[in-house]
Amino acid sequence: MNEQEKFxxxxxxxxxxxxxxxxxPHWTRRQFFQLTGGxxxxxxxxxxxxxxxxxxxxxxxxxxTARNVIFVLLAGAPSHTDTFDLKMVPGITPTTFAPETVNGxxxxxxxxxxxxQQVSDFAIxxxxxxxxxxxxxxxxxxxxxxxxxxxxxxxxxxxxxxVAIEKEKERKPGQVFPTFLxxxxxGGVGAGYFPAVYAPFKxxxxxxxxxxxxxxxxxxxxxxxxxxxHALDDGLRVNSPDGQAMSDYNDFYSAAQGLMYNPVVNQxxxxxTADSVRYGSTGLGNACLVASQVLKAQQGTRFIQxxxxxxxxxxxxxxxxxxxxxxxxxxxxxxxxxxxxLKANGLLDSTLVVMxxxxxxxxxxxxxxxxxxxxxxxxxxxxxxGVKGGTVIGATDATGANTADFGWSQQRYVYPEDIEAxxxxxxxxxxxxxxxxxxxxxxxxxxxxxxxxxxxPVHELWG
Numbered sequence: 001m002n003e004q005e006k007f008x009x010x011x012x013x014x015x016x017x018x019x020x021x022x023x024x025p026h027w028t029r030r031q032f033f034q035l036t037g038g039x040x041x042x043x044x045x046x047x048x049x050x051x052x053x054x055x056x057x058x059x060x061x062x063x064x065t066a067r068n069v070i071f072v073l074l075a076g077a078p079s080h081t082d083t084f085d086l087k088m089v090p091g092i093t094p095t096t097f098a099p100e101t102v103n104g105x106x107x108x109x110x111x112x113x114x115x116x117q118q119v120s121d122f123a124i125x126x127x128x129x130x131x132x133x134x135x136x137x138x139x140x141x142x143x144x145x146x147x148x149x150x151x152x153x154x155x156x157x158x159x160x161x162x163v164a165i166e167k168e169k170e171r172k173p174g175q176v177f178p179t180f181l182x183x184x185x186x187g188g189v190g191a192g193y194f195p196a197v198y199a200p201f202k203x204x205x206x207x208x209x210x211x212x213x214x215x216x217x218x219x220x221x222x223x224x225x226x227x228x229x230h231a232l233d234d235g236l237r238v239n240s241p242d243g244q245a246m247s248d249y250n251d252f253y254s255a256a257q258g259l260m261y262n263p264v265v266n267q268x269x270x271x272x273t274a275d276s277v278r279y280g281s282t283g284l285g286n287a288c289l290v291a292s293q294v295l296k297a298q299q300g301t302r303f304i305q306x307x308x309x310x311x312x313x314x315x316x317x318x319x320x321x322x323x324x325x326x327x328x329x330x331x332x333x334x335x336x337x338x339x340x341x342l343k344a345n346g347l348l349d350s351t352l353v354v355m356x357x358x359x360x361x362x363x364x365x366x367x368x369x370x371x372x373x374x375x376x377x378x379x380x381x382x383x384x385x386g387v388k389g390g391t392v393i394g395a396t397d398a399t400g401a402n403t404a405d406f407g408w409s410q411q412r413y414v415y416p417e418d419i420e421a422x423x424x425x426x427x428x429x430x431x432x433x434x435x436x437x438x439x440x441x442x443x444x445x446x447x448x449x450x451x452x453x454x455x456x457p458v459h460e461l462w463g
Contacts, residue, residue, distance in 0.1 A: 068295050074356065123389060146420075176259060195248065213262070354423060361374065410456055
């Protein structure tokens with residue numbers, strides 16, 4: 001039974017037509033997808049809905065100052081008052097943090113010394129607020145820029161997939177890298193209802209580069225097999241009732257084939273030990289190194305997500321040697337080297353670097369477990385892409401528990417949706433765009449605009 005037949009049977013069993021199905025609650029649609037397999041969402045829905053979309057927008061004026069984005073997700077949520085919104089708590093905050101005022105910003109020079117020397121290259125948003133305090137929910141929210149439990153939440157694409165679908169038309173002949181690359185992001189959000197070609201290409205960086213880009217039987221033998229496969233399958237792909245699904249497979253194969261026996265791939269995805277050491281010889285460091293090399297190669301990648309799953313969820317013993325001091329060093333080495341290399345390669349001005357967790361952590365005194373628990377107040381970090389360095393947007397109260405000064409035109413908290421709108425604006429993408437190809441027929445808003453107030457880019461970051 002093919003996907004169309006499965007769908008028809010499911011609807012017939014419940015006495016629904018197709019329109020009724022797509023107006024059912026999320027649990028109904030999710031039940032169908034679970035019963036019939038994940039491939040239905042990727043192929044069947046893509047075939048039905050993700051064709052050339054009817055698009056509307058309000059024609060918002062975008063910044064358009066960035067060509068690329070590197071989005072660093074600090075999974076687990078770092079303590080904002082111990083890092084980018086430092087609040088020294090007498091008798092609690094370690095004196096080894098060695099606070100100093102750098103460019104008017106109180107900075108933990110003992111924890112983040114390298115970034116402390118680059119304060120003039122980045123901006124900090126301190127008036128950011130999370131909607132939710134559950135890790136999985138908030139991490140998804142951060143990646144899709146909307147409530148995962150809302151109407152389109154379970155089929156919403158990653159911000160990177162929106163960038164990919166918008167920037168596909170700008171790809172040049174011969175560019176073989178994926179438009180959307182995800183490093184150390186195996187559990188990250190994918191393309192949602194968009195066609196599979198806009199999904200993130202997920203890689204765990206290795207000094208050997210990408211695995212399986214050669215064939216043990218040699219390039220000539222591989223090429224013969226490739227040509228034979230197309231001789232046998234191309235007719236089936238064109239004439240099959242599941243043509244879109246077959247085309248998705250063909251897109252995957254073609255993209256993979258473009259990465260094989262290609263010296264540019266190895267130059268970008270492999271790395272020398274000395275360079276890894278310069279970035280800290282860590283998973284985050286290697287991801288930042290590969291991100292820099294990939295953008296330098298200019299092979300079509302426009303959005304890179306890096307996930308730092310370095311244990312930022314510090315409910316206990318936050319100041320122990322293996323906790324915040326160690327994680328801070330990982331972050332400091334990796335991100336400072338990334339900014340330095342992007343600047344040296346002439347890429348920082350055209351690359352927006354965004355770094356954010358899913359929420360913040362409790363402030364002031366530590367918990368009974370000597371840690372910090374979940375808290376909605378948080379920070380966001382921006383560099384490059386025309387952003388004015390040395391800028392701080394917003395201010396918190398004396399403890400860091402709440403925003404005392406919002407610091408931007410909307411005079412409210414900055415939310416994940418605003419961060420999403422800021423990314424789109426920097427990339428020259430109209431954040432008010434609505435695609436009318438979603439499977440629920442509701443209209444997929446790039447940035448949700450149907451709440452109590454409109455979400456907006458934080459254009460104050462540009463000065």
